Amino acid sequence: MSGFGVPRDAYGEVLSELGETRKDLVVLDADLSSSTKTSSFGKKFPDRFFNIGIAEQNMIGIAAGLATTGKTVFASSFAMFAVGRVYDQIRQSVAYPKMNVKIVATHAGITVGEDGVSHQMIEDISLMCALPNMKVMVPSDTFETKKTIREISKEKGPTYVRLGRSKVPNVFENEDEIKLGKATTLMEGDDVTIMASGVMVSKSLEASQKLKSEGISAGVVNLSTLKPIDRQGIINSAKKTGCVVTAEEHNVYIGMGALVSSILSEEYPVPVLRCGIKDTFAQSGDYELLMQLYNLTSEEIYKLSKNVITMKR
């Protein structure tokens, strides 16, 4: 693992690339195309790019309509607006009728930093995972983002992809090594399993290194596909170590950690501790500073890992 990348840049690049061969690809945005990076597709394929203006409800409806004519539709905005503004439209016009619409949201979580709570979306995973028929993906770096966009462009059906704003450390070295749809072990471990998604994956790997220096063997699992979730993969990882820490940049009240906990409590109960935002709105501030203020750090994952080991029965 070395270097950094900006996942939304990767999204824009891969869309433009796919547009060359995929004439069925249509892209929509709601006046944020320069930030979501769909603008590069728009410049290259102006006839297949529609800026709907600051009207996200209309954007989702138009996306659904386009999908009925056989198009593969990507619709983008900030997560706050692409999900929060339009839950009903996504439910009625996309998820229920299984439309081939890919909602790729950027600026999710608290990575928008200084913009504050109005733009910090920490509930999108709960909302999108609650929808039947919806696939939910949270890539961890630029390579996984590219792989995700490529894969979902080949599949029919509704998908939500969550991307942040900031640059993130590379978790992978190339796209080929990535296997989507599974709880993928990035680091083998015997004492504790850390399951993470999105920006928290690289922080989990850091925590694992620190634990290793103290003689604790912490496994790291990348949970980038949250729906359909790899139940068996989660259970197998928990069986191996007997305790789990989850890490997400999202409200823990109903997020990835809650999903993992529910699966384990049904099929293989082990202690689980969750790192995430503790059911509170955040505030304005520098992104890295906010991550520390809300305990979304490798240090927190490290501490929770040590705690959860003591809880093993």
Place this chain on the structure above:
Amino acid sequence: MKANESLDDLTINNLKKKANMIRKDIIEMIYSAKSGHPGGSLSSADIVTSLYFHIMNHDPKNPSWIERDRFILSKGHACPSLYAALAESGYFDVSELKNLRKPECLLQGHPCTKTPGIEISTGSLGQGLSISTGIALGLRLDGSSSRVFVLLGDGELQSGQVWEAMMAAPKFKLGNLTAIIDRNMLQIDGSTEKVMALEPLKEKLKAFNWQVYEIDGHNIREIIETINEGLKITDKPKIIIAHTIKGKGVSFMENNVSFHGKSPTDEEYKIAMKELEASS
């Protein structure tokens, strides 16, 4: 039919009979289901009949025929009207209508893609015009000559999303899109003008750059001639304010808001069917 073809009386009379049959189906279905929305279904019956039995190119034996015209019922609660038109056209057996709103039935309480001939689910109001805008864009990208028709309720025009789409369709110059407003003046809580006034509606629509028409939504000749007139205009979307009567065809349901979402009693059912029989 061709846009400039004149309508003979026989054609109009046959369509009137068809509309009456649709109305009888509506009452039968809602009576059988013991729930549903008769008022807005009956007000839309002549519009839906004109589209399905005269204007639209469609193939009931091949619902996904690529060259079909598309119809979106944005006011999804009026689906008994649409289901009856689909059944009477031959998308599925008429006997299916009596299963409306029952488990494992093709005909859900609001439209969904399980039903042959339904393009997309509707029912949460205010979304159909956006969907239709998307369909019209998609068809244009394909170079298709198919047309898109969408039926909106007047009450749902209070929804903000409708006006987002009202801005978008003329911006995209969607000449293949025709919207029709079932202007029956009533919504659940009473008069649209008392709940949240829509007037001056025609002026609003014109200001949004639509080609606007205003007609009697129960005059089949006027419905067809107006839609065909609009289809000649290819560089902007058309919208028709169709003045209708909620509950049209059943005396005690007409302009009676209590029949927005209520099934008739045994006695009311008998009277309603008798009245409709008499006018067939």
